[in-house]
Amino acid sequence: MNKKQLIKIIIALILFVTAICLKFNNELINKILFIASYIIVGIDVLKEAIENIFKGEVFDENFLMTVATIGAFIIGEWPEAVCVMLFYQIGEFFEDYAVDHSKKSIANLMDVRPDFANVIRNGEQIKVNPNEVKIDEIIIVKPGEKIPLDGIVIEGNTNLDTKALTGESLPKQVIINEQILSGCINLTNVIKIKVTKEYEESTVNKILDLVENASEKKAKSENFITKFAKYYTPTVVIISIFLAIIPSFVLKIGTFSEWIYRALSFLVVSCPCALVISIPLSFFGGIGGASKKGILIKGGNYLEALSCLETVVFDKTGTLTKGVFEIEHAKSENISNDKLLEIAAYSEYYSNHPISLSIKQTYKKEIDENKIEKIEEKPGYGIIARIWGKDILVGNEKLMEEKNIKFEKCKTIGTTLYIAENSEYMGHITIADKIKDDAKNTIERLKKIGIKQTIMLTGDKKSVGEYVAKELRMDKVYTELLPNEKVDKVEEMLKTKSKNRKLAFIGDGINDAPVLAMSDIGIAMGGLGSDAAIEAADIVIMTDELPKIVSSIKIARKTMRIVKENIVFAIIVKILVLILSAIGIATMWEAVFADVGVTIIAIINSFRLLKRN
Numbered sequence: 001m002n003k004k005q006l007i008k009i010i011i012a013l014i015l016f017v018t019a020i021c022l023k024f025n026n027e028l029i030n031k032i033l034f035i036a037s038y039i040i041v042g043i044d045v046l047k048e049a050i051e052n053i054f055k056g057e058v059f060d061e062n063f064l065m066t067v068a069t070i071g072a073f074i075i076g077e078w079p080e081a082v083c084v085m086l087f088y089q090i091g092e093f094f095e096d097y098a099v100d101h102s103k104k105s106i107a108n109l110m111d112v113r114p115d116f117a118n119v120i121r122n123g124e125q126i127k128v129n130p131n132e133v134k135i136d137e138i139i140i141v142k143p144g145e146k147i148p149l150d151g152i153v154i155e156g157n158t159n160l161d162t163k164a165l166t167g168e169s170l171p172k173q174v175i176i177n178e179q180i181l182s183g184c185i186n187l188t189n190v191i192k193i194k195v196t197k198e199y200e201e202s203t204v205n206k207i208l209d210l211v212e213n214a215s216e217k218k219a220k221s222e223n224f225i226t227k228f229a230k231y232y233t234p235t236v237v238i239i240s241i242f243l244a245i246i247p248s249f250v251l252k253i254g255t256f257s258e259w260i261y262r263a264l265s266f267l268v269v270s271c272p273c274a275l276v277i278s279i280p281l282s283f284f285g286g287i288g289g290a291s292k293k294g295i296l297i298k299g300g301n302y303l304e305a306l307s308c309l310e311t312v313v314f315d316k317t318g319t320l321t322k323g324v325f326e327i328e329h330a331k332s333e334n335i336s337n338d339k340l341l342e343i344a345a346y347s348e349y350y351s352n353h354p355i356s357l358s359i360k361q362t363y364k365k366e367i368d369e370n371k372i373e374k375i376e377e378k379p380g381y382g383i384i385a386r387i388w389g390k391d392i393l394v395g396n397e398k399l400m401e402e403k404n405i406k407f408e409k410c411k412t413i414g415t416t417l418y419i420a421e422n423s424e425y426m427g428h429i430t431i432a433d434k435i436k437d438d439a440k441n442t443i444e445r446l447k448k449i450g451i452k453q454t455i456m457l458t459g460d461k462k463s464v465g466e467y468v469a470k471e472l473r474m475d476k477v478y479t480e481l482l483p484n485e486k487v488d489k490v491e492e493m494l495k496t497k498s499k500n501r502k503l504a505f506i507g508d509g510i511n512d513a514p515v516l517a518m519s520d521i522g523i524a525m526g527g528l529g530s531d532a533a534i535e536a537a538d539i540v541i542m543t544d545e546l547p548k549i550v551s552s553i554k555i556a557r558k559t560m561r562i563v564k565e566n567i568v569f570a571i572i573v574k575i576l577v578l579i580l581s582a583i584g585i586a587t588m589w590e591a592v593f594a595d596v597g598v599t600i601i602a603i604i605n606s607f608r609l610l611k612r613n
Contacts, residue, residue: 005093009086012040016082034078042069042085059237061088061229067237071264080268087599091280117148120192130182131199139193143352147184147193150202152177155192157379159353161185171353175379188352225279228567236270269578278566278602285609286559294542295552302538305521306556308502311493312451312549313515315507316458316468319525320546321433325358328434329412332427340427343419347385347394350375355415355431382417393420400425413467433464435471442546443472449553455493457486459511483511490515506549508533523549559609566602573598 019033042065049062065084072081117130118140125140130148133139138154141147147160159171162184171187174180180193182202244263248256283300290297297303317323332340345363348356349372360367373386381402382395393399400407400418407425410416414432418425443454455476458465465479478489490505497503505512505519516522517536524537525544534540541548 005089005096008040009089009093012037012082012086012089015040016079016086020079031078034082038069038082038085041082041089045085045088059230059233061225061233064229064233064236068267068270071267075261075264075268077268091278094281094284097284118142118145130202133195133199135195135198137195139195140190141186141193142190143186143188145186147180147182147186148202149182149193149195149199150197151180151193151195153180153191154194156189158189158191159187161187171355173379228279236267240264240267240270266578270574278570278599278606279563281603281606282559282563282566282609285562285606286555289609290552290555293548293551293555294545295548295555296540296542297552298538302521303556303559305502306504306539306553307560308500309451309504309521309553309556310498310501311453311455311503312446313455313457313490313493313503313505313519314474315505315512316456316460316465317433318508319506320439320456320468320472321435323433325355325415325431326434327358327362327429328414328432329410329430330427331408331410333425335426337427340419340429343387343392343421343426344394344417344429346372346387347375347383347392347419351377351383355417358431359417359429390421391423394418413463435468436546438546440472442550443474445547445550446553449550451553457481457489457505457515459486483514486511486515487518490519494518494520508544512536523552555609562605562609566605569605570598570602 015033015037019030019037045062045065049060049066052058052060052062065088069081069084072078072084116127117133118125119128119133120138120140133149139149139151143158153174153176155176157173157175159173160180162172162181172184174191179196180191240263243266244256244260247253248259280300283303286303287297287300290303297306314320327341330337330340341359341363342365344359345365346367348359349367349369371388373389375383375385377383378395378399381399382393384399385392385394393403393405394417396416397407397409397418400420403420403423405418405420405423405425407418407420407428410418410428410430412430412432414430416428416430418428420426446454453476454472454474455478456465456469456472456474457478458468459481460479462479465477469477481489490503493503502520504521504523505515506523506525507513507516508525512524513533513536516524516533516538521539522537523539523541524533525541539552541552
């Protein structure tokens with residue numbers, strides 16, 4: 001698209017400059033060159049203007065430029081007619097270039113992997129597309145693979161990463177005869193699943209449908225120049241009509257043909273060359289400046305919407321929290337905390353559970369396998385081991401109660417491992433998904449720049465969600481939500497927000513994709529975010545840094561400020577030139593020259609946005 005657009009602009013520019021610079025004896029050749037140049041860059045605008053008239057959308061920038069340029073041809077100002085179309089296409093080219101560059105960066109960011117299912121047929125394991133698998137067929141899912149279809153576990157037990165579906169930070173343990181949902185990631189062991197739903201009815205496919213439906217519900221944001229033209233165009237057209245009729249017919253001053261000429265001249269002079277190039281260039285500058293900071297914006301309309309932000313809604317896991325486990329709290333009985341950690345690390349040595357990995361990572365020391373005599377993992381309870389010749393228990397409350405161990409229940413938020421040695425309670429270690437270091441500061445800064453409400457939606461349990469929201473001083477929190485419930489909540493918020501103000505949702509998982517698609521502005525954390533979230537979002541934060549949300553709002557507001565500066569400046573000069581033209585001081589070409597000067601100043605002003613702040 002950009003290449004084709006650029007070629008058209010270059011060809012039209014060459015023809016235009018040739019017609020201006022070379023004096024042909026035959027005036028017809030000059031006119032042919034101007035018309036050819038005009039058609040090359042203006043045909044799309046003319047078609048759009050005609051199509052919009054039939055749709056009932058008359059007063060837009062296409063209509064204004066069509067009327068003004070045809071008026072320019074009628075009064076003999078051929079170069080001016082071509083100039084208007086050239087300026088407009090150059091401005092559009094730069095904005096399209098910025099958007100395409102941003103979209104390419106987003107495409108490079110996404111890791112698109114084909115979904116597949118390992119199905120057992122005729123005693124053999126074969127890899128097929130998930131939509132080819134039938135109900136009651138058996139599939140095998142290995143560690144690290146996505147669950148392709150909904151079903152029931154018939155062999156093996158494992159831990160699942162369910163963040164993509166529920167936002168729940170803690171891996172879910174599944175055993176034989178337990179239901180399992182597509183879209184989760186198998187973390188630890190090989191399992192066999194009996195398929196209970198075909199792909200079209202699977203959980204992950206339903207989420208993708210939610211994304212599509214949410215996108216359809218989302219109101220399309222108009223380009224700023226189109227909204228501006230809705231007011232500017234009818235004003236200019238009405239004034240020119242009055243100028244053609246009132247002086248000659250009402251006031252009986254001069255002839256009708258004289259005032260028609262002046263009305264057409266008014267239309268040509270009032271056609272905002274400076275605006276049709278500087279507005280798209282301002283958005284180019286804003287999108288380009290944001291890209292330099294690792295903020296990818298998919299269009300100028302989203303940049304404008306961002307400047308009107310009132311409510312910011314956050315997902316929790318992976319957005320406000322790190323999505324990884326760290327030891328939050330440890331309390332030992334009759335031994336040191338270091339010894340407690342050592343017992344836990346030895347007991348978890350053979351486990352690939354994320355909690356086990358975080359304990360071993362914290363322990364750091366080398367583990368002597370010779371000290372480990374026996375380790376048995378009891379799904380849903382914990383680990384029963386014999387280490388250093390002692391009987392060790394590491395697990396949840398159920399394990400302690402089953403083994404009749406007297407222990408002290410921990411009230412700290414997170415996942416608690418209770419530890420016993422030779423039937424004696426040794427203490428507990430609490431593991432939690434840590435809040436991002438910059439999360440609290442980001443919420444504070446959002447409130448400082450005028451964001452009225454910060455809200456958190458999460459699939460995580462109530463105690464965890466409320467704890468995080470309280471720590472970050474958020475205005476509201478809704479917990480234990482499934483993807484469709486998140487959509488319902490955001491729909492409610494969109495209905496109750498202030499008129500002309502916007503709502504942004506920030507998330508990173510597959511479960512966030514429907515909400516990202518339907519919000520006024522969907523912002524995805526792109527560094528670790530899912531492909532579905534990045535695809536559904538309007539803005540992508542490449543590095544997952546929360547403060548960049550504040551930066552993006554500031555860039556958007558600065559862009560709109562510069563756009564308005566350019567509009568006010570251009571209109572003031574335009575009015576001045578029109579007055580001077582009316583009293584006979586400024587000729588048409590002086591008006592054109594003034595307009596070009598305004599355009600250059602507006603362009604220079606727009607490029608301030610590309611500077612790093």
